[in-house]
Amino acid sequence: MEKKQFILILGRYLKQQATPDEERLLHTYYHLFMADSDVLLLLNDAEKEKLKLQIKAGIDAVIENTANKPVKPVYKLWPRIAIAAAAVAAIVFGVFFFKAPRDLEGSAATRELMNDIAPGKNTATLTLANGKTIILSDVKTGVIVDANSLKYNDNTLISTEGRDNGPGGDDVVMSTPRGGTYQITLPDGTRAWLNADTKISFPSQFIGKERKILIINGEVYFEVAKNKEKPFIVESDGQEVTVLGTHFNISAYKDEGAIKTTLLEGSVKVSSSGQRVVILKPNQQSTVGANAGITVKQVDPEDAIAWKEGYFIFNSENLDEVMRRVSRWYNVQVVFEDESLKHETFIGTISKYEQVSKVLNMLARTKVAEFKIEGNTIIINKKK
Structure with missing residues (x-):
């Protein structure tokens, strides 16, 4: 631009x-x-x-x-x-x-970032009901799964050979690796965006009185096709979200310790094993923790779906949380040589499509921490 x-x-x-x-x-x-x-x-x-x-x-x-x-x-x-x-x-x-980039030229922070790492990209695998696994194209952005065909969202046919759409609606599994993202249109027309390191399971046909999918791990944004006769249900590690037609985001990474459901449009019912049921309104987010039950708060929903729009938003997040997100997207390991840095808090917005060095240099400009890249590992230490 x-x-x-x-x-x-x-x-x-x-x-x-x-x-x-x-x-x-x-x-x-x-x-x-x-x-x-x-x-x-x-x-x-x-x-x-x-x-x-x-x-x-x-x-x-x-x-x-x-x-x-x-x-x-x-x-x-x-x-x-x-x-x-x-x-x-x-x-x-x-x-x-x-500080302008030139202010950091020659500094320890910049010198240590000579080995750069590219951002994530569109990449995913789809395992069909018959066990066949398809590596989806990284030059495409999404895939459409329906009862009769499998194609990319530009209508390019992928494969229909051997597809098993039996009466039970056998499960299909879609997964993105660390450093990957992909969009899928489910058999009912619902659209879902998978963040990095995400795995979901769903039937090849929605047969019966409900449409149910499982988030095995990761984060997914949904735009649910409306069907008053057949509720859409998302299960994730003890949480269940029920909707008729709405837009919402679920973050259910196992290493985060909590499941966060953020509503953008419509309403959803959130329940958890042995806990109360809550109805979310737009701009609300529920959190289901291991011991804390269900809590609800007002949020800016744009923060929750920033990953889908192409950028990171850090809203009073500690560096440990920030680096978990960086780690997934750039497929890197993170080592804190000074554990106290994990608790430093940051606010900011950064494009996801920069090299990792630009993200780290922005963090380094706070003069709180310095970053070093060794192979596929980011090492973090207190600023000297």
Whole structure:
């Protein structure tokens, strides 16, 4: 995207006229342009003042939300208060959230990242009811499974040979590796997006009074095809979510210790083994933990599906949580040489489609930790 287009979209954003796709573009290209002072020259005084008010409102909200919580440093990588807030904040408040890349040239953080790692990509496998496993194309983005054919979402036929669609609707298994993502259209027309290191199981045909799938591990975003006569049920490690037609995200990674269900549209019923049942409304998230039962809170649902849209959002997350997500997407191992760093908290938004060095350099700019890549391992230590 050219700078001129960026400015045009920024203008629509300031007028609250930007589409969701345009806002996502701003997130993706922010760091490319806002480091360039020429961009600020293209904003008039009224636009700068509006951003100033947005920044203040965001800061006030953060203060209010944290007033009764223990004081703990939060390191800001790319604040979401306003997409262009950081650059204007530097002028209005004298606050810098970033250092330009050239400020890190020759530093320990940059020197240690000479061995780079590429981001994840579209890749998955599909195991049919007859046991045949298909490695899905990494130049395609999705697959469509129905009773009579198997094809990519551009209608390219994959294979129908030997498909077993018996009366029981035998299970099909789809999985993405670490560093992989893929989209699938299920036999009922429901669309699902699988995050990295995810595995699901579903029948080759939805026969009977319900449509049930199983999340064995990982994270999935669903856009459920409406069918009032046949509820859609998602099971995941003791949790069950029941819907008729809605948009929601379930994160059920086994190494996270809890299952998080976030509702974007419609309503869902969440139940857990031996626990109460809750009905989620849009912008709510339930958490099912091993011992804590079911809790519900208000959230920004865009945070939960940022992975699907192509970026990471860290919303007061500790570095241990941040690095688990980085580890899955870049298919790397992470070693903390200083365990205390796991508890440092970060806020920021970073594109998923950068080399891992750019993600680590953004983290390193907080001057809290430094990162070293050795083969397929990221080693983290306290900043010297």
